[in-house]
Structures are given as C-alpha cells and as structure tokens.
Amino acid sequence: MTDVGALGAGAEFDAIRLMIERWGTRARGIGDDAAVVALPRGDALVASVDTAVEGKHFRPEWLTPREISYRAVAAALSDLAAMAAKPVGVLVAITLPERWRENLIELADGIADAVDVAHTTIRGGNLSDGSELSITTTVLGATFKPVGRKGSRIGDHVYVTGRLGAPATAVRMLSEGKTPAQYRERFARPIPRILEAVWLAGRGISAAVDISDGLVADAGQLAAANGLGIALDAALVPRFADVAIDVALSGGEEYELLVTAPTDLDVAEFEGRFALPLTRIGVVTPMAAEPVVVTGARVGSLHGYDHFSV
Amino acid sequence: MTDVGALGAGAEFDAIRLMIERWGTRARGIGDDAAVVALPRGDALVASVDTAVEGKHFRPEWLTPREISYRAVAAALSDLAAMAAKPVGVLVAITLPERWRENLIELADGIADAVDVAHTTIRGGNLSDGSELSITTTVLGATFKPVGRKGSRIGDHVYVTGRLGAPATAVRMLSEGKTPAQYRERFARPIPRILEAVWLAGRGISAAVDISDGLVADAGQLAAANGLGIALDAALVPRFADVAIDVALSGGEEYELLVTAPTDLDVAEFEGRFALPLTRIGVVTPMAAEPVVVTGARVGSLHGYDHFSV
Numbered sequence: 001m002t003d004v005g006a007l008g009a010g011a012e013f014d015a016i017r018l019m020i021e022r023w024g025t026r027a028r029g030i031g032d033d034a035a036v037v038a039l040p041r042g043d044a045l046v047a048s049v050d051t052a053v054e055g056k057h058f059r060p061e062w063l064t065p066r067e068i069s070y071r072a073v074a075a076a077l078s079d080l081a082a083m084a085a086k087p088v089g090v091l092v093a094i095t096l097p098e099r100w101r102e103n104l105i106e107l108a109d110g111i112a113d114a115v116d117v118a119h120t121t122i123r124g125g126n127l128s129d130g131s132e133l134s135i136t137t138t139v140l141g142a143t144f145k146p147v148g149r150k151g152s153r154i155g156d157h158v159y160v161t162g163r164l165g166a167p168a169t170a171v172r173m174l175s176e177g178k179t180p181a182q183y184r185e186r187f188a189r190p191i192p193r194i195l196e197a198v199w200l201a202g203r204g205i206s207a208a209v210d211i212s213d214g215l216v217a218d219a220g221q222l223a224a225a226n227g228l229g230i231a232l233d234a235a236l237v238p239r240f241a242d243v244a245i246d247v248a249l250s251g252g253e254e255y256e257l258l259v260t261a262p263t264d265l266d267v268a269e270f271e272g273r274f275a276l277p278l279t280r281i282g283v284v285t286p287m288a289a290e291p292v293v294v295t296g297a298r299v300g301s302l303h304g305y306d307h308f309s310v
Numbered sequence: 311m312t313d314v315g316a317l318g319a320g321a322e323f324d325a326i327r328l329m330i331e332r333w334g335t336r337a338r339g340i341g342d343d344a345a346v347v348a349l350p351r352g353d354a355l356v357a358s359v360d361t362a363v364e365g366k367h368f369r370p371e372w373l374t375p376r377e378i379s380y381r382a383v384a385a386a387l388s389d390l391a392a393m394a395a396k397p398v399g400v401l402v403a404i405t406l407p408e409r410w411r412e413n414l415i416e417l418a419d420g421i422a423d424a425v426d427v428a429h430t431t432i433r434g435g436n437l438s439d440g441s442e443l444s445i446t447t448t449v450l451g452a453t454f455k456p457v458g459r460k461g462s463r464i465g466d467h468v469y470v471t472g473r474l475g476a477p478a479t480a481v482r483m484l485s486e487g488k489t490p491a492q493y494r495e496r497f498a499r500p501i502p503r504i505l506e507a508v509w510l511a512g513r514g515i516s517a518a519v520d521i522s523d524g525l526v527a528d529a530g531q532l533a534a535a536n537g538l539g540i541a542l543d544a545a546l547v548p549r550f551a552d553v554a555i556d557v558a559l560s561g562g563e564e565y566e567l568l569v570t571a572p573t574d575l576d577v578a579e580f581e582g583r584f585a586l587p588l589t590r591i592g593v594v595t596p597m598a599a600e601p602v603v604v605t606g607a608r609v610g611s612l613h614g615y616d617h618f619s620v
Contacts, residue, residue, distance in 0.1 A: 012437055015406070015411070015414055015437055016435070016437050018414060018415065018418070019414065019415075019417075019421075019435070019437075022418040022419065022422065023418060023421070023422055025431075026422050026425055026426070026431050026432055027431065027432045028399070028431045028432070028433055029433055030432070030433070030434055030435065035399070035401070035433040035434045037398050037399050037433055037450060039349065039351075039353035039355065039398060039452050040353060040452050040454075041349075041351050041352040041353040042351040042352075042353070043350060043351040043352070043353040043355075045353075045355060045398075045450065047399070047401055047434055047448070047450060048401070048434055049401040049402075049403045049434055049435065049436050049446070049448055050403070050436055051403045051405060051436050051438045051446070053405055053438050053439065053440045055441075056438060056439050056440060057438070088347050088349060088355075089338070089345070089357070091345070091357060091358070091359040091448055092359075093359045093360070093361045093403075093446045095361060095363055095444060096325070101325070104325055104328060104329065105328065105329075105332055107329075108332040108333060109332065111329075111333070112332065112333055112336050115336055121335075121336050121337065121338045122333055122336055122337045122338070122340070123338055123339055123340070123345040123347055123357060124339075124340055124344065124345045124357055124358055125329070125340065125359065126359050126360055126361045127322055127325055127326050127329075128361045128363050128366060128367070128444075129363065129366050130363045130366060130442060130444065131365075131441060131442055132440060132441055132442065134438075134444060136359070136361070136403045136436070136446040138357070138359055138401055138448040140347060140355065140357060140450075142349050142350050144350075
C-alpha cells in the first residue's frame with residue numbers, strides 16, 4: 001500500500017497524489033526518496049527516478065553542459081543516499097534538442113563525473129529528439145537494511161551533514177547577475193552523500209531524507225511521514241561562510257542528509273572519516289500545529305525551495 | 311565491457327556510440343534491450359529505460375491521452391520481454407506542460423492499463439513541468455536466465471510472434487487523414503509479449519529482440535550483435551489482414567518478438583497457450599554483405615522505421 005500522507009504540500013505533490021490515488025494498489029512504496037523492490041533471490045533493490053528539465057530545474061546560462069548533466073545525475077544519486085543504499089548502476093534518458101548536440105561529449109563527461117563520485121556505472125540509457133534538454137536519471141541501489149523517511153520516534157536526535165546555504169546563495173547571486181565566487185562549487189558540483197549514508201545506517205539511524213528542497217521543507221516531509229514534529233535550534237544549524245540563517249534553513253539545492261537517531265552518533269568518527277561536519281540540530285517531538293518548529297533565532301518567513309521558480 | 315558494435319546504424323545510434331566510447335569502462339552492458347545487473351544476494355536485475363516525446367514518438371491528435379501513456383509504458387515493458395525477464399516494477403517520469411494537466415487522470419489510467427497487462431506495479435515516479443509532454447519509463451525485471459541479442463548460432467531457426475504490419479498501416483492511414491479501422495487497435499494498444507518471452511526462454515531460445523523498429527531492421531540488429539547473418543523468407547512472414555509484404559517486413563511500432571532457436575519450437579503448444587501465432591520465418595547464416603537477406607518475395611526498398619519521422 002502506498003501512504004499518500006507521506007507526500008508533502010504543493011501543486012506538484014497534489015498532482016502526484018492524484019495519480020497515486022488513481023493507481024490504487026498498483027502503486028507501491030511511493031512516497032519515500034526511493035522504492036524498495038524485493039527480488040526473487042532475496043535482494044532488496046532500491047530504485048528512484050529524477051528529471052532535470054532545461055529552464056525549469058536548471059538555467060543553461062549558469063552552468064556548463066558538463067555541470068548540468070553532473071548535477072542531474074548527482075541529484076538522483078542523492079535519493080539512494082537518503083535510503084542508505086549502495087549504487088549498483090544508473091540509467092540515463094536524455095532528450096537532446098538539435099541545438100544541444102554539439103555539447104554531447106560534455107554532457108557525457110558530466111554523467112561520467114557523477115557516476116565516478118558515487119563509485120557506480122552507467123547501465124543503460126535512451127537518447128531522444130525534443131525541443132528542450134531534459135535528463136531523466138534512474139538510480140538503482142542495493143541494501144541489506146534500507147532506511148526510509150519513517151522510523152523516527154519522539155526524543156530521537158536530529159542531525160544534518162555538511163554546512164548549509166551555499167547553493168541557495170549561489171542561485172540568488174546568479175539571478176542578480178553577480179559572480180557567486182566561493183558559493184558556486186557547492187551549487188554546481190553537489191556531492192551525493194552515499195558513503196556517509198551507509199555509515200549512518202550502520203550506526204542505527206531511524207530515518208533519513210536528503211534536503212534538496214531545503215532543510216525546513218524536508219524536515220517537514222520527514223515529520224509528516226512519521227506523524228510527528230521536529231524542533232530545530234537555528235543557532236545550531238551549520239552554515240557555509242557568511243550565509244544568513246534564513247538561507248541555511250530554507251535554501252534548496254542542498255544534497256546533504258537529515259537523519260534522526262535514537263542515540264548519540266559518534267560525530268568525531270564521522271567527521272574524521274568523511275572530512276564533513278555532522279551536527280546535532282534538533283529533536284523529534286509529538287506532532288504540533290506546524291510540522292517543524294524553529295527556535296534559537298529570529299527568522300523571517302520560511303518556505304521550501306520551489307524548483308519550478310528557478 | 312560494452313560492445314559498441316552491438317548498436318546499429320543511424321544518427322541516434324551514432325550519438326549513443328559517441329557517449330559510450332566517452333564513458334569507457336563506466337558504461338556496462340549497454341547495447342542489449344536491457345542491462346543485466348548482478349545484485350549482492352544473487353539476483354539478476356534486468357533494467358531498461360525508454361522515452362516517448364510528444365511530436366517525436368507520438369502525435370497527440372492520433373491517440374487519446376490514455377493511449378499515449380499506455381503505449382509509452384508498454385513499449386518500455388517490451389524491452390523486458392526481449393530479455394525474457396519477469397517485470398518487478400516500473401518507474402515513470404512525466405514532464406507535464408500546463409496544457410496537458412487536465413489530462414492527468416487519463417494519463418494515469420493509461421499507465422495503470424500497461425502495468426496491468428504486464429502483471430506488475432508502479433514503484434516510483436517523477437513529475438516535472440516542461441514545454442512538451444514526455445514520458446520516460448524505467449522497467450525493472452528479474453530473471454534466472456536472461457536472454458539477450460547475442461547467442462545465435464549458424465543454422466538456428468528464426469521465429470516471430472504475432473502477425474505484422476497493422477501498426478505501420480495504421481500510422482500511414484492516420485498520416486493520410488484516413489480512419490485506420492481494424493488496424494488502429496494494434497497501433498494504439500500494443501501488447502508487450504512478457505509471458506510469451508518467459509515461455510520461449512524456457513524452451514531454449516538462443517537470442518531475442520523485440521521488433522519495435524521493424525522486422526528487418528531489428529533482425530539486422532540481432533545479426534550484427536552476433537556477427538552473423540539472417541535469411542528471411544518473406545513468403546513465410548505472418549501478416550495482418552490486407553497488409554502489403556513490404557509493410558510487414560519494414561513497418562515499425564510492432565512489439566512482437568523475434569527469436570532464434572537451435573531446435574524446433576513447439577508452435578502448437580505456444581499458439582494454444584497464448585492464442586498468438588508463432589511462425590518460423592528464416593535461418594541464421596554466416597555474415598553476408600547485408601546483415602539480413604530477404605527471399606521469397608519481390609520487395610521494394612526496405613528500411614527500418616525511424617521514430618523521428620513520425
């Protein structure tokens with residue numbers, strides 16, 4: 001059975017909910033970052049699909065072709081990280097307009113970069129003509145113990161990887177015609193936290209999401225999936241240099257992980273191993289009026305990141 | 311290692327070959343209808359992706375929205391049939407322009423129809439905004455003994471399922487503004503030959519393809535993959551009522567199976583079980599100047615079906 005309630009708000013989610021309701025029992029396991037499919041010999045396959053459309057999910061003038069395809073595939077791989085699955089391959093379907101054909105090699109190289117970062121390979125693809133560049137990536141992973149959005153309990157600690165706010169700052173500067181300088185790399189070359197997720201799963205985390213829609217928005221997704229609340233202390237949220245707290249809380253295009261854990265995680269071991277911060281930023285609470293309550297800072301209006309508005 | 315030679319001719323294949331060469335060892339198993347991915351516990355996962363783009367792969371004025379999404383998903387499922395894999399699920403990524411939103415329920419119903427025909431379920435999806443309707447379907451299957459394009463030997467019999475030519479005849483009539491009458495159903499509602507493929511795999515076939523690009527074109531793909539030739543007797547090719555031999559040989563949009571087998575297949579048992587013809591139409595030969603030699607009928611210029619020209 002698919003748990004429609006696990007999906008969040010917004011027009012895109014409404015449309016997805018409508019389709020899932022129409023599908024009834026034909027739709028299975030949708031609502032997590034990736035589906036878990038049981039195979040005959042006992043493997044648990046984790047699968048997810050993600051599309052990046054020119055002008056909707058990326059602006060060609062902000063990125064090189066190699067960065068565009070890298071980001072598309074890396075974003076899809078991040079859904080495997082959110083499930084703590086080890087990648088076994090990707091399939092890439094590209095709609096390639098005539099005007100993009102001269103960039104084919106660069107697009108291929110960006111895909112290669114992304115599978116290299118995740119230590120995986122390309123297992124299939126499709127190339128179509130069309131009027132806008134579009135890259136649809138299916139990621140396949142294997143896991144012995146999948147982690148999903150559900151599993152958090154009241155009192156669990158909430159942790160986040162990395163330092164937040166650089167991609168959103170880069171997007172804002174790019175839209176203002178400025179050079180994003182030190183913020184650009186985190187926007188143009190996000191790193192799916194694959195190995196980090198496998199480590200975290202081995203330490204007994206109860207749930208995980210990636211925060212591609214922004215910390216507060218995705219924390220809200222995780223809270224909704226569990227029928228619980230999340231209280232975040234804004235003062236604890238790790239920020240990239242000179243990033244405003246609002247941006248760190250709501251900025252999208254992050255591919256860090258938000259996890260809940262019933263016990264203290266060994267932060268020093270994690271940070272030593274991955275050279276990446278792991279920070280406790282809150283706690284799982286009973287359900288409240290708002291799924292996510294932010295304390296510890298005077299913050300403006302917080303909202304999730306809408307890909308459609310890029 | 312990926313066998314670039316297994317891909318056929320044409321601009322689309324050239325572009326794919328270019329990417330695969332660029333990817334080197336990062337690309338694995340591409341060239342068959344679907345990739346076979348080995349999983350930790352011993353499962354053989356079969357995966358493939360296929361995209362249908364408005365105005366390129368289908369014309370909205372020829373089909374209902376429900377038929378458009380049905381065909382997109384059924385075509386992808388046919389790649390599992392070509393590998394004799396049993397579907398374990400599909401993932402559907404839809405790019406949905408504003409003007410298509412009112413058809414969302416019909417599109418959902420067509421996807422449901424296709425998974426019902428293949429006795430499978432929807433395991434994930436993605437919905438994006440964009441300027442043209444596009445449906446990218448990833449199909450996942452499991453198999454204990456995958457069948458690919460390679461494996462044919464000289465002297466193997468060549469069989470085809472079904473009766474050919476109806477979809478291409480329907481397309482021709484539609485492009486001439488005529489009503490395709492009895493030909494329409496085979497074009498609008500192609501049936502992936504999933505159960506038939508599993509039966510054939512159990513009877514020791516040596517190779518298989520679906521003939522979505524047309525009998526002669528896909529026979530050429532199979533011949534090329536094996537470094538051999540195929541001789542077809544046109545007089546034996548089963549045709550839909552009142553279809554010209556040229557159309558049966560070269561018409562695309564078929565989702566029948568072409569298989570090679572080292573021994574006689576039990577045609578009566580197959581036909582009794584599936585209410586579908588299984589016809590011996592040729593033999594595997596040494597490589598000749600042309601990969602496919604057609605005898606037994608005076609035929610015009612034969613060429614594969616180009617999706618881009620629809």
